[in-house]
Structure formats: C-alpha cells, structure tokens
Amino acid sequence: GERNYSCFSSSDFYSSLGLEDFLSVGDISGTEEDTDSAILYGTLRGSVVGLRYYTGIVNNNEMVALQRDPNNPYDKNAVRVNNVNGDQVGHIKKELAAALAGIMDSKLAVVEGVVPYGAKNVFTMPVQMSFWGREENREAVLDQLKRHGFKLSPPLKVGSESRFGSKWISGRAGPSYSAPVHAAVQLTTEQLKSEFDKLFEDLKEDDKTCEMEGAETVGTLLLPHQKQALAWMVSRENSNDLPPFWEERSDFYYNILTNFAEKKRPENIRGGILADDMGLVIILIQSLNFCLCRMCVHVSYWFIIWFILICGKYYTLFCYAGKYSDDGSRATLIVCPLSVLSNWMDQFEQHIHQDFNVNIYVYYGSDRSKDPSVLSEQDIVLTTYNILATDYGIRGGSPLHKVKWLRIVLDEGHTIRNPNAQQTKAVLNLEGQRRWVLTGTPIQNSVKDLWSLISFLKMKPFTDREWWHRTIQRPVTTGTPGGLGRLQSLIRSITLRRTKTSKVKGKPVLELPERKVLIQHVTLTEEERQVYQSVKEEGKAAISRFFSEGTVLAHYADILGVLLRLRQLCCHPHLCVNTSSSFSYLSVSADNKTPEELRETLVKKMKLVLSSGSDEECAVCLESLTVPVITRCAHVFCKPCIFEVIRSEQPNAKCPLCRNKLRVEHLVECPPEEEIDSSNGKKSDQEWISSSKVNALMHALIELRRDSPNAKCLVVSQFTTFLSLIENPLKESGFAFTRLDGSMAQKKRVEAIQCFQSSQAGSPTVMLLSLKAGGVGLNLTAASRVFLMDPAWNPAAEDQCFDRCHRLGQKHDVVITKFIVKDSVEENMMKIQNKKRKLAAGAFATKKPSASEVNQTKINEIKALIDL
C-alpha cells in the first residue's frame, strides 16, 4: 500500500479533510465511476419484447441488464435486455426505448431492471426498472421521460433485492432514497485493518482450523497456523464447493443474489485472498531446504510445496512437479510491484535447493523473451505489474497473455484496485485457473477496491461490474440491511486472514513487543518564531480573503502551499525554497500575466508539489507521478493520464480535481531534473545552521547513544531536504548513519537496508528515512526507536512507517517520538489527526454525515489549521 501524504494534489489530503466528494477525487469519467453517489429517482414498469428470438432466459425476480444498442438496424433507440450471464433476453418495447435512449446515452441516469415474472413468458414480459443518478440530473431525467409520456413511481418495493428470504438477507432490502455515501474519513492503517477484521467477527474459530491431513512429515516443520494455512490453500485449490451465493436446486444452479439460474455448474474459485497480517506466518528459514527435501520424498508425486518468505511474510505456493495440471499447464506466474521483485529473486535464490531443478524466469528488462513457449516451460515466471501493463498493449500480443498459466499469484494485490488502470486490465486478461492474491489490505479505501480482486478470482457474476455494484457495493455503501452481511460471507469464503490477535487452537499466533508513541514538544527560538509568524500572518490573510470571497476551494492548492511552508518552517528555515515572503504566486489568474509568467508560476507550483513530500500520487491512476504536468488550475497529474481524460471528455474536459476547464495547450510540463534540484544545490552553498527541531533530535540521539549505545533508530521526515540538513550534525557528532529515500535506486536501497540491519560493530545506528520510501514490505526491525520529525497529514502513513520496525522480528519494545512544534500548524494537524482517529472508528460501511455537515467540517479544518 503506497500511501500518499504530501501536499497539493495529494488525494489523501483531500480525503483527510473530507473534501473528496466536493472535488470528485477518483471520479473522473462520469456516471460509471460515480455510481456510488447515485440516488434512486424512482421506478417504472415496462415491457421486454421479442423474447422468442433469443436464447437468454430469466427467472422470476431475476436481475437483468439494460444495454443500449445504437447500431440496431431497425431502431437506433433500441435497448437490449440481457440476463446476468450476458445472454440477450429481448428488447425494451420501442416507445419506452425511445424515452430511455437519450437518458442512457447522455449518462443522465443508470437504468437497472428486474423481471418480476421472468419465467414462462414466450413473447413479452414485464420489467421493473430503477433509475439511478446524481441529484442534479433528476429533473432532466423526469423531464425526458415525461416528454415520452412516462412517469416514475416512488421506489416502494422493487425487484429481487427485496424478495429472497435467504440467510444472507436480513429483512427488507431494495432501493431506498438514501443520500450518497462515501467513506468520509481516511482511516489509519490500524483502523482499516480493524474495520476489515470486523468482516471476520463472527467467524467461528474452528471454521478454518482443520489442518491438512496426510502431511505429517510437513507437520513437524510447521506451526499450527501454518498447517492451517496450508490446509486452507490446498482445499481452496481442490475444493468442489460452489462459489458463494450459489445453490444447487433440482438440477439447476441458482444465484441467490441475482436469482439467475443455469444448468452449468459455476466454476469453483480455485484460489483466494491471503490477507494475513504481515509477518504473521512464521517458519524457521534455516530448515527450509531440509523441508523441501523431506517433502520431495514424501509428497512429490503429488506436489511440492514452497514456502517463500517475503520481507517477513510467508506465503505458501504450490507447484505441481512431474505431473502437471490436467490441462497441461505448468508455469506459475507471479506478478509483483517492482519494489519487491528483487525480494522474490533473492528468496528463490536463497531457499530453493539447487538439486530441486526448478526453472525460474524473471520476465523483466529489455531482453525478456517474446516467445510464449519459453514462458510456459518454466516452473515460475516472475514479472511486475508495469511490465504486464506495458506488454499488454503491444502489437501481436504479450507473451504473458498467450500462456495458459497453471497458477497466477498477485503479490501486493491491492496494486490493481483501480479498475480503469491499464495494469488492472492487463491482469484481468491473464489466463489460468488457480488464482491467488497476496495483500495485507484488500480494502484500502472503500469496498470499491475489492472489485478488481474479486473479478480477478473469476467469481460469477461479479466479474461484471454491474452485478458487483448492484448486489454488493451499493447495498454496503448505502447501508442496506443485509448488505454488509453479504460482503462478509463473500470475503470470508475466499480469504484467509489471521491478525496479531488471532488464535489457533486457543494460542495466540504472534506476540509482538510493545509500541509506545511519545509526543515531544519543541519550542521555536525567537528568531524562528518571528519568521514563522510573519509567513503565517501573510498566509492567514490570503486564506481569510479566500474565505470572504468564497473561493476557498478554487484556491485549494494555494492553501496547501501556505500550510506546506508553515510545516517546513517548523522543521528548518532552509526548507522553505521561496522564502521571499510574497504570496503573489497565490493567484494564477491568466488575465494579468504574460504566457511566460504564467508558465513560470505554474512550474513553481509544480516544483512545490514535487518537493513537498516525496513521491506524489496522480489522482487519475493513483500511482506515483511519472511524467508530471500541471494544469492551469494548478493540479498535477501524469501526462498520459490527463491527456486521456481530455481526450475522452472532448470537447469539454474538466479537471478531475476541481472541475475547471482543461485544455491540452494549457498543460505545463515539468522542466528537466536539474532545475528542480537546483534548490538542493543552492542549499549546500548556504551556510549550515541548526534549528530547534534539529537540536531536539540531536539531544535525544546523544542521550540515546549514552544510555544504550547499541540501540538503532529511524529518523523520519517527509522532507528529503530536511534529512539532508540533518546529515550535518550527525556527522559532527560522530554518528554512523545511512539513508533511505524514494529517489534512491533499488540497488542502493538494498545496500542501505542491509547495512542498517547488520548487527556488526560500527554498522550505522541511525537511518534517515523519508516517510514513504519503499513499500509496505520494508523491514527495518534493527531499529527500536523512531523519531518522527514532522507529522503527516494522514495518520495512516505514520502508522505504516512505524510498522516497518514494529513487526515480526522486532525483539525490543519500540518507542516512537514525534516532534511537534508548540503553537504551530503541527499541533493543529495533530488535533485533526486525533479527531479523525476517533471519527473513523466504525466508519467503514456506515453512513456519513450530511453534505452540509461535511462541508462545515472541511471549512473548520482549514480554519483550525491556520488558526482562523
């Protein structure tokens, strides 16, 4: 989970202020993406005609999909009616289709159908339609219908959602007039985990405790929970259970969510989600080779089991040896983020016995084979999401997509949470029956995140987003009774999850040392205070002006800029690049600037964004910015992402973050590296001075060295330039230190980590760490102390950072010190963080406050941050 907590266009920051609705973060392509905030306008009864021309059949109360059919030679207004399987059932009667066509084409509303009496119709059948859309489109929709002589009925009882008396449904469901619901508050990592764990609350302990039988030889080498995991995985790959929500009914298979039925048995889900808390599955690595050999003797005719340790996480993979799967496939494909690719390679190298004759191919780099048969002859093919996505587009097709895989494993599977990302599409189009997802956080922000994973697992009917949305996502987000229950049973049936507090056979799975968080207040010197105060007053004046003008949101990036400067000044005066105390750059009005001035202003802003934290996220692809460009409204995106937005929304493209007009010719690219780095260069010329915060840190470090000379610590900041500044006093005081930040090449990172983790005398005792460097997997357990130099917007980001040393393998209690400047924006950030932690409890799947409440909260937060 890459999180983002830096300034400006950071989507996390928006959500941390509860602004994401207003700014439509993540809602960039119209109705389809925005089905969450849709409300039900009403329902309408219509008829489906032409049944006898099609093979698709439907049951009573079955959900149907309405699909525009603009190329129909008989009627350009045609609307097809398909059953859950996608087979056409008929058409909407033409008079009604004429009314629907406009509404559907302009995406004013989403129209969903349920067939109340679907069975036994020969020529026509009724259909109950629900119209969903944004509040502001309601009138337009009602109007269009009226013009064709139709009128919506209030949504009293509709469709199959309300009818099936199954165990998943408690009481009545169905459309309601509920307000749009989003997760209003950003959860911290811990809260997310605990919200996710609530899904498992009623899971009986013994549900998954059956250990694998017939593997006694393995048994002596495995701990109970490992045996449990092994048994679960084996059973998942071989089980004949029906997928969730399917029942066998007198030689039909029946889906109780959609009421769809068919003769063909829905395919088993051969795989699942391994969402074990990081580092929970423990095994003695030393015995691994031995373990493999033992198994080779005893079970090799059947399969070999590989235990693979990745950054403290253990996963079990299976690979059929000798006898491959029934369809002749042999190779297991492992897809992972680039940052963990080397981990996998190292682990294979270290732990797979040479005698074992395992073929591993790393499909990465320019010399990767274009020949699919080379890949299919391997036992394991390793690749990254990016390679997969890049290859997917090439002419002639990607070799990865031509192989029928024995097994596909997604490491850090939440990488594909964005359904529109190229990576996701590339992953979803892979071939292979057995599918596994490894991730610590299957749900990162909302239930939405799950769709890609569920779809990857080929779970019928959720592979189609419409059915996922109608049967799970909407019921959960609107709080429909039974909705959460469905999600629970769905996730439980495919997920293995044990947490720090889980027990197997009554014994806790893991005991971690304690973790303490201390807040140390820092008082600025007279001089520092003066600078801070003057910048603050100036910023405050500008922001109050925005308030009085009512342009707070239009100037959002500027407000973040003011706050960034204040945060920087809390750390060190030299962090503020443009210390000229003028905020003239605050208003980017095109009118009174020459094009060149405008460009310069935008470049300045973009530099500010890029230097504000470490890697920035693009609000379109949710990945870190590759080729950053800035819009005239001062929001930063990847160049290809924003081009795609403009292309697809022609001719009236709007900024995904603020809905201002976008034009390609107004986009400004980031100037070459040196320009950005010039500020760093300048800094080294500047005479080095200390700051109150640096003094506080050095005092603590020296004290620590005196009291426990062997203790190692992390010094964490969001500002890499701050880390550079800290290097000076560290050298002066004779500390051996190393450094890890986002800009370092993979090889250097590994070196830095190994060096720091080493227990050799003279190895570094301090690591300078940028807050979001490295993936979740980063293991820095050598450190037992953490000094957090500056608070993050998102408390989750801090927690994740702390988890890098407070994790499996940590032998000592972990003490975390947060330096917070008294009477500053930092204190205010802490207050908001605390409020959010409280607010977030139970925020998952519950309704959020009204729009006006949210609005008020967000305004209060800005005010609180700058003491207005």
Added chain:
DNA sequence: ACCGCCGGGTGCC
C-alpha cells in the same frame, strides 16, 4: 398471442 393490430373480403333480413 386464449391478445391487438392490420388490411382484405364483404355487405338486407
């Protein structure tokens, strides 16, 4: 479709 609709055949009682 055991309908509706169309259009041709038909035409006092």
Added chain:
DNA sequence: ACCGCCGGGTGCC
C-alpha cells in the same frame, strides 16, 4: 360501403 363487421394473417428492435 368514403362505412361496420368478419375472420385470417401476423407478431421485437
């Protein structure tokens, strides 16, 4: 009869 009525042909979009 430029009607009504009858009954056969016919049938999504």
